[in-house]
Amino acid sequence: MKLYRRSLWVFHLNSGSCNGCDIEILNALAPRQDAERLGVKLVGSPRHADAILFTGPVTREALPSVVRAIQAVPEPKIVLAVGACACGGGIWHDSYCVLGGIQGLYRVLKSMGVAPPKTIYVPGCPPKPEAIIHGIMLARGLAGQRQARSEYFEEQGPAVKAEEDLHRLFHKCFPGRLPPKTARVEWGVTRY
Amino acid sequence: MNRIKVLLENLRRGVVTEQYPFKPIRVPERLRGKPVIDPDKCAGCGACVNACPPNALTMRDDKHSSMRFIVLFIGRCIYCGKCEEACPFGAIRLTREFELAAENREDLYQVVGLRLYHCPLCGEPFTTVRLIKRVVEALPEEQRAAATLCPRCRESVTAHYRSYARR
Numbered sequence A: 001m002k003l004y005r006r007s008l009w010v011f012h013l014n015s016g017s018c019n020g021c022d023i024e025i026l027n028a029l030a031p032r033q034d035a036e037r038l039g040v041k042l043v044g045s046p047r048h049a050d051a052i053l054f055t056g057p058v059t060r061e062a063l064p065s066v067v068r069a070i071q072a073v074p075e076p077k078i079v080l081a082v083g084a085c086a087c088g089g090g091i092w093h094d095s096y097c098v099l100g101g102i103q104g105l106y107r108v109l110k111s112m113g114v115a116p117p118k119t120i121y122v123p124g125c126p127p128k129p130e131a132i133i134h135g136i137m138l139a140r141g142l143a144g145q146r147q148a149r150s151e152y153f154e155e156q157g158p159a160v161k162a163e164e165d166l167h168r169l170f171h172k173c174f175p176g177r178l179p180p181k182t183a184r185v186e187w188g189v190t191r192y
Numbered sequence B: 001m002n003r004i005k006v007l008l009e010n011l012r013r014g015v016v017t018e019q020y021p022f023k024p025i026r027v028p029e030r031l032r033g034k035p036v037i038d039p040d041k042c043a044g045c046g047a048c049v050n051a052c053p054p055n056a057l058t059m060r061d062d063k064h065s066s067m068r069f070i071v072l073f074i075g076r077c078i079y080c081g082k083c084e085e086a087c088p089f090g091a092i093r094l095t096r097e098f099e100l101a102a103e104n105r106e107d108l109y110q111v112v113g114l115r116l117y118h119c120p121l122c123g124e125p126f127t128t129v130r131l132i133k134r135v136v137e138a139l140p141e142e143q144r145a146a147a148t149l150c151p152r153c154r155e156s157v158t159a160h161y162r163s164y165a166r167r
């Protein structure tokens, strides 16, 4: 994917982060990692920006300003959700005073009739400056995505057979009269 | 004089900027990066789910398909390594991978589905087949049968047999 061919001007938007991610963003722009050699420039106003470096879990206090800043960025825009907080709420995801990251913010934007912008997720708490640069490279189409979803589902056949073996082991050892069934426990509940 | 010293020092040191996206960087030996579950070792015990501070690891029992799902959402992980400490089978490990940027939220998930074990007495699923199998293999011969029951049935069965013994 090539979203931006040219230099990417970014606006750094803090929606109530702990400052860890913000420090790493500054590190990415500092001489050692020097994101500016890749055309990344930090701008002071959202109206000048192509992309938003979004940090924090979106606190309720920050919400009005965050929505205004996102709306002020001209289209086409791209949001880089930097850090665990922005990607999924992080350590604060179930707190009463946050919206739980960028998904909560998009829910608010949708209810306002604004289409959520294209997003790139950069997980980490905080992400290494190199990880942020990798996210920017991904947005510019200069790097490929390394992370992929992985799924594993146990094979049913051998598992069912193992279960039957275990049941047989039980019935062999307790062949006598067994007590009536105990009270049923409700299972299938989502556990966090 | 001091400034000249600084200037000379900087000239001596040369360029400090890393060539990162074009050349790989040296990753620290003990960097805590992306956690990965080894699906062959994982028994679905849920110890890591209890240990995970931000609930990046969650567990869901699906009664209809008889599967337990251990779901790791890397987007919420804080790389604390508690899961690695808690896992009794060494199934979850923190790798040194840090380039985790993804365009899609779905790409940040790892799902491990394991078959649920049903109690031979009450028929309720309570843990995974793999875990009970490993527990039974680790126990001495005479304790094996009782370990195949769910905790509630085990309680009532052992009480039942004890009451026979008293008479």
Ligand code: SF4
Pocket: A017, A018, A019, A020, A021, A022, A055, A056, A082, A083, A084, A085, A086, A090, A091, A124, A125, A126
């Ligand atoms: S992801 Fe971690 S470092 Fe970044 S703002 Fe959240 S708590 Fe702070």
Ligand code: SF4
Pocket: B035, B051, B052, B053, B054, B055, B056, B057, B076, B077, B078, B079, B080, B081, B082, B083, B084
């Ligand atoms: S490293 Fe910490 S936050 Fe990440 S999955 Fe393990 S316990 Fe959860």
Ligand code: SF4
Pocket: B037, B041, B042, B043, B044, B045, B046, B047, B048, B049, B070, B086, B087, B088, B089, B090, B091, B092
């Ligand atoms: S603690 Fe280890 S074995 Fe248990 S569910 Fe987690 S990864 Fe699997």
